[in-house]
Amino acid sequence: MPRTATTATELLNRYRSGALSPRDGVGHFLRRQEAVDGKVSAFLDTCREGIETQLKGLESMDKSVPLWGVPVAVKDNIVVRGRKTRCASKILEGFESPYDATVVRKLRQAGAILCGTTNMDEFAFGSSTENSAFQKTANPWDLTRVPGGSSGGSAAAVAAGEIPLALGSDTGGSIRQPASFCGVVGLKPTYGRVSRYGLVAFASSLDQIGPLALTVRDAALLLGVIAGWDPMDSTSADMPVPDYVKTLEGGVQGLRIGIPQEYFGEGLDAGVRENVELAIDTLRSLGAQCDPVSMPHTQYAISVYYIVATAEASSNLARFDGVQYGLRSSSENLLDMYCRTRDEGFGMEVKRRVLLGTYVLSSGYYDAYYLKALRVRSLIKRDFDEAFKRVDVLATPTSPTVSFRLGEKIQDPLTMYLSDIYTISTNLAGVPAISIPCAAGDPSLPVGLQLLAKPFDEATLFRVAHAYETKVGGPFLPDL
Amino acid sequence: MRMKRRSEGPFYRIYNKHERGGRSEEGRRKLDVGRETWDDPLRESAMEYETVIGLEVHVQLLTRSKLFCGCSTLFGAQPNSQTCPVCLGLPGSLPVLNREAFRKAVKVGLALHGEISQVAKFDRKNYFYPDLPKNYQISQYDLPIARGGWLDVGFEGGPKRVRITRAHLEEDAGKLMHVGKGGSRVDFNRTGTPLLEIVSEPDISSPQEAALYLSELKAILLYLEVSDCNMEEGSLRCDANISVRRPGSKELGVKSELKNMNSFKAVERALEFEVSRHRRVLEEGGRLIQETRLWDERQAVTQPMRSKEEAHDYRYFPEPDLVPFRISQAEVDEIRSSLGELPRERLNRFQTEYELSAYDAGVLVSDKALSEFFEAVCRAVPRPKQVANWLTGPVLSEMNARHKTIRELGLKPEALAKLLMRIEDRTLTNTMAKEILPALIDSGKDPDEVVRGKGLKQVSDAGALEPVVEQVIRKNGQSVQDFLSGKERALGFLVGQVMKETGGKANPALAHQLLLKALAVKKGGAL
Known part of the structure; x- marks a missing residue:
């Protein structure tokens, strides 16, 4: 059944012209959720009971706020006051957050209607959303395939038309790779661009919250709402937030685009390569100057990532111990309680990463692993610094493959980790990156084009992505 | 042969006299302990060992709010009433450094003549314990706020200089309350209170000197107004590392780390106990193991808690939630100028x-x-x-x-x-x-x-005092005789009697003068 997409921008236009009320607009998406989520399983909690209150709250609100009446879903690792936040893990069973994440507070102030939390890999550890303790999410383009991960629920919900906007979190590609698999737009902002206060930490030095949307304009709109300095997050940057929507139309004439050769080597699926190269040709035809560049330390990114990210994760996840909140397994004594709670509460991939992280931080191994990884991380960052002296934007595939089948890689963590090979460096370097659909490939599965820019230059990413999107059309929608 | 105890200097006594709460009792206990160790036969032979002590002092900095959140630090509130998502370590919460605590830490570092780090950086110390909501403590590992410095203690025969290793900032843990079979409860009010850990070099050579060091440090902290140093409320806590060795030996002996001392006196007693224990073990040909021991105040003994093998691997790594920042020389200078007289x-x-x-x-x-x-x-x-x-x-x-x-x-x-x-x-x-x-x-x-x-007013009127003087001379014939035969001291007694008769109101100088005059008359004007 073909359908026309409803974007946040369209909703807002219709609200403002009086053609549609927020209640009807939200209702449209709730009906769509009811119709398709049984197949997609993108949502963990649809938060139905809170929607009425939020709609009432709109009445006393200035209608010009940027997301007045627009439904937004958040990934299950972003806390919402009075609601369950479980990070798709059994260990947070019963936990209700007493506070709103800063991004949630900003969404509320912008008039957004919070419509549910989305499925994810447990604690954002994974690339297929199959590591959720609760349910598997299907790719709306092919229900036998994964939506990518870890923000697979958010990406699938947007692709399936269940919600116009969603927030994800990206530690090594967790917004961009599912965006690529589901054929939607996903942006990982510059580290520090968006407050992490209220994002349940995976790897604190890599995590960023970012938007998922059907169009570049919608993504720009959402980032404008959530970005900015937050006194509650010492790692957030005290820098002005530009009006991303306003600068969308600038075009790419004369823009220098670098093509890092290391991103087109072994392991890249031929169909993906073809589509991404076509997309680069399109950008060239629009007036961009595209030249090869070299990022010599790219090959170390995955190794560095799985040391830095797991080290931080092992410490960040230590608080889930059964003492204060969440699951507590019955036990004889304290040690027993810790062990059983964590054994029963955490899934396989969480245990694997906590063990790995604990190991690399252990005395005797710290220098060889963690410290060395930090040094190589700075080399990777330097690759970007050097590249951005010569070009404005880098263009790469988002993921080496299109969406794979459910169950295909779940028993093979190393292959699964390689799914993020093109996205991980970005997080290590802290630079912003966007994934936009560059084709519905063969057999009609989406392919993602990834664009990267200098720190805090999200505006350029949106501008290039918008120029491309305008040229090739879109959004692309799966039949569901 | 008796050991000369360095701690006999007045500073030591003085400080003990000033400890709040049961001062006199503390004083008495000190004497008892002194005598016990005095008579200890082991103590006599123990001349062949020297004692090496290093102290780790944790002091709560006096700030209105906690180190990484806005919660109050007031002592004694309802359990868990002074908490928020940050100090409870709730999922998603993040720390933000309290600049006031940071400045107070710099102040102490400067007062101890330490070198202030150019960069403020924090690390995570990872270990599981129910009073630690995140199961890691935000602390400082390789870049403490202050490094080096010294503290002069005592002054008899010149002060002893104890070198300071470092002073670093960290967050306090909560308090566990064990309720018997009912399990344990935890109060997170204290969680996140700013703590400054001040570590000394192993330059302290006796338990008494350790107490002196603590007194001196406490005085400095009170002068700086950075802490109330109330040991009963836990705002000042001390762990001690102790070992003994043969004099002249360059290597340190096997050390014990002592914990759970709740007063300066307890620190001293625990160290006394441990010195004797180490010496006894060594003299009996035994071997010491490196371990952490808890002081048991009631039984006045130390008990093993954990050995080196059981020690934690804290897996320190840089705290990614707090961005390191430069400490400007201007700020350090400004803090230095606020130190005042120490x-x-x-x-x-x-x-x-x-x-x-x-x-x-x-x-x-x-x-x-x-x-x-x-x-x-x-x-x-x-x-x-x-x-x-x-x-x-x-x-x-x-x-x-x-x-x-x-x-x-x-x-x-x-x-x-x-x-x-x-x-x-x-x-x-x-x-x-x-x-x-x-x-x-x-x-x-x-x-x-x-x-x-x-109605107390000194009688300085000669007319009023003369009758009293006459009376005293009359009543104290023997003393008068003594005086007249040359015993000058008898005069003092007579003045005293005048004071007594007047209920202390007599001007003693005048009484003295009038007595001399009257006695001179008795002696026949010879004076």
């Missing part, structure tokens, strides 16, 4: 400027408020020695008796100055003034008013 500087100044004895100066300086009170009184009273005697004597007795600080006592420096001036102008005798003091404190009135109210 106790040892004041001690030296009091001895030169007011010509006080080391003892008197020590007593006054050990209490910042008392030393300031002293100076205020001295502005109006010509003889500082007299002011010092009054403060270290009657005033301090009143403070101790009432368990109050000089501020809480309510005595105004002006009031004490006036009282002392009434001694100077001979309106009152010293004895009379001492009698008035409690009433002066209780009433808060002007001394003259109190004197009038009590």
Whole structure:
């Protein structure tokens, strides 16, 4: 059944012209959720009971706020006051957050209607959303395939038309790779661009919250709402937030685009390569100057990532111990309680990463692993610094493959980790990156084009992505 | 052969006298312990060992809010009433550094002559314990706020310089309360309170010196007004590393880390115990193992807690939630200029400027408020020695008796100055003034008013005193004879009798004068 997409921008236009009320607009998406989520399983909690209150709250609100009446879903690792936040893990069973994440507070102030939390890999550890303790999410383009991960629920919900906007979190590609698999737009902002206060930490030095949307304009709109300095997050940057929507139309004439050769080597699926190269040709035809560049330390990114990210994760996840909140397994004594709670509460991939992280931080191994990884991380960052002296934007595939089948890689963590090979460096370097659909490939599965820019230059990413999107059309929608 | 104890210096006694709560009892216990160790036969042979001690002091910095969130740090509130998502370590919460705590830490670092780090950086210390909500403590590992420095302790025979290793900032943990079979409860009010950990080099060579070090450190912290140093409320805590070795040996012996000492006295006693234990084990040919031991106050012994093998691997790594920041020289200089006079500087100044004895100066300086009170009184009273005697004597007795600080006592420096001036102008005798003091404190009135109210006024009228003098001479024939036969001391006794007869009101100088006159008459004008 073909359908026309409803974007946040369209909703807002219709609200403002009086053609549609927020209640009807939200209702449209709730009906769509009811119709398709049984197949997609993108949502963990649809938060139905809170929607009425939020709609009432709109009445006393200035209608010009940027997301007045627009439904937004958040990934299950972003806390919402009075609601369950479980990070798709059994260990947070019963936990209700007493506070709103800063991004949630900003969404509320912008008039957004919070419509549910989305499925994810447990604690954002994974690339297929199959590591959720609760349910598997299907790719709306092919229900036998994964939506990518870890923000697979958010990406699938947007692709399936269940919600116009969603927030994800990206530690090594967790917004961009599912965006690529589901054929939607996903942006990982510059580290520090968006407050992490209220994002349940995976790897604190890599995590960023970012938007998922059907169009570049919608993504720009959402980032404008959530970005900015937050006194509650010492790692957030005290820098002005530009009006991303306003600068969308600038075009790419004369823009220098670098093509890092290391991103087109072994392991890249031929169909993906073809589509991404076509997309680069399109950008060239629009007036961009595209030249090869070299990022010599790219090959170390995955190794560095799985040391830095797991080290931080092992410490960040230590608080889930059964003492204060969440699951507590019955036990004889304290040690027993810790062990059983964590054994029963955490899934396989969480245990694997906590063990790995604990190991690399252990005395005797710290220098060889963690410290060395930090040094190589700075080399990777330097690759970007050097590249951005010569070009404005880098263009790469988002993921080496299109969406794979459910169950295909779940028993093979190393292959699964390689799914993020093109996205991980970005997080290590802290630079912003966007994934936009560059084709519905063969057999009609989406392919993602990834664009990267200098720190805090999200505006350029949106501008290039918008120029491309305008040229090739879109959004692309799966039949569901 | 008896050991010479370095700690016999007045500074030590002084500080103990000043510890709040059960001072006199503390004093007595100190003496007991002294005698015990004195008679300990092991102690005699133990001359062949020297003791090596290093201290780790945790001091809670006095800030309104916690180190990484806005919660209050007030002591004694309802359990878990002073908490928020940050100090509870709830999922998603993030720390934000309290600049005031940071500045106070820099202040202490500077006062201890340390080098202030150019970058403020924090690390995570990972371990599981229910009083630690995140199961890691935000602390400082390789870049402490201050590195190096020293603390001078004692002054008999010149101060001993104890080197400081480092001072670093960290968050306090919560408090566990064990409720027997009902399990354990945890109060997170204390969680996140700023702590400064001050680590000394192993330069301390006796338990007594350790106590001196603590007293001196406490005095500095109180002078800087960075902590209330209340050991009962846990705002000052001390762990000790101790080992013994043969004199001249360059290597350190096997050390014990002692924990759970709740007073300076306990630190000293635990160390005394541990020194004896180490020596005994070594003398019996045994082997010591490196371990952490807990002081059991009731049984006055240390008990093993965990061995080195069981020690935690804290897996320190840089705290990614806090961005390291540069500490500007300008800020350090500005903090340095706010240090004010420190106790040892004041001690030296009091001895030169007011010509006080080391003892008197020590007593006054050990209490910042008392030393300031002293100076205020001295502005109006010509003889500082007299002011010092009054403060270290009657005033301090009143403070101790009432368990109050000089501020809480309510005595105004002006009031004490006036009282002392009434001694100077001979309106009152010293004895009379001492009698008035409690009433002066209780009433808060002007001394003259109190004197009038009590009808206490020195008799300086010769006409009124002469009959008394006559009477005393009549009644004390033997003393008069003694005096007349050349025993000068008998005169003092007679003056005393005059004072007694007048209920202390007689001007002693006048009584002296009148007695001499009357006795001269008796001797036939020979004088």
